[in-house]
Amino acid sequence: MLLETMVPAWTAFGSEFLGTMILILLGVGVVANNLLPKSKGQANAPGSLQINWGWGFGVMFGVYCAYKTGGQLNPAVTIGLWAAGKDLAPGLPANATNIIVCILGQFAGAFVGAVVAWLAYKQHYDEDCDPALKLGTFATGPAIRNYFWNTMTEVIGTYVLLIWVLLSGYTQNSFIGPLGVALLIVAIGASLGGPTGYAINPARDLAPRFAHAVLPIKGKGSSDWAYSWVPIVGPMVGALLASLTYRVFWI
Known part of the structure; x- marks a missing residue:
């Protein structure tokens, strides 16, 4: 039997960096296309389902x-x-080194992806519009602000994602694994995305929110740091609950 080749730390960082950068570039990009003034996507007003599909394909x-x-x-x-x-x-x-390396790659890739999306839409970000729309291209926010229930929504959405990941035989280097998770992301967005915009990913929200804070965006307003903990805590709790479910019923 062939031994598995160990993935070097730098390769692990680069893999998660590149993958998360592509995810955030396409995800921030599809929201910008729908929300920012004078964008062809905004002019056609395709609505939230296109955003769900954009994130899914991202x-x-x-x-x-x-x-x-x-x-x-x-x-x-x-x-x-x-x-x-x-x-x-x-x-x-899943040792401490690999976990830290992968998470650092995810946050770095998410930040760079958000910056590249901003560069693609730079002229549109310079147009006058509601600052909340500009922030909404980078980070999530609640439709009705209630931190407990907003967190609950993120817990539930992430639980659905993680229980599928754990039970699907997640084979990302084949065709069916990435397609399956894309369809699941679309489903979560269409069904559970209304209350909070479904971050279900701390790196997806925190790193682009930081990019919004530091980039020279005209009239950008607040980065809403008071809400920023919700898309961190909710997904982590949802992930741990899904893992507990897996251990209780499937191991």
Whole structure:
């Protein structure tokens, strides 16, 4: 039997960096296309379902790019795999070093992806519009602000994602794995995305929110740091609950 080739730390970082960068570039981009003034997407007003599909395809292509590390792209997925007693990917055991390297790659990739999306839409960000719309292209926010229930929504959405990841035989280097998770992201957005915009990923929200804070965006307003903990805590709790479910019923 052939031994698994161990994934070097730099390769693991680069894999998660590139995959998450692609995810955020396409995800921030599809929201910008729908919300920002004078964008052709905004002019056609295709609505939220296109945003759901944009994020779904962003995840799919990000997973393809990050095949070396199983296309985690999400600290909640990384921690959830560890909590469930699984390897992060073939040749990538869930030890402290690999977890830290992968999560650092995810946050760095998410920040760079947000910056590149801003560059693509720079002239549109310079147009006058509601600052909340500009922030909404980078980070999530609640439709009705109630921190407990907003967190609950993120817990539920992430639980659905993680329980599928743990039970699907998640094979990102084949065709069906990335396509399956893309369809799931679309479904979560269409069904559970209304209350909070469904971050379900701490890196997806925190790193672009930081990019919004530091980039020279005209009339951008607040980065809403008071809400920023919700898309961190909710996904992590949802991931741990899914891992507990997996351990109780499937191990």
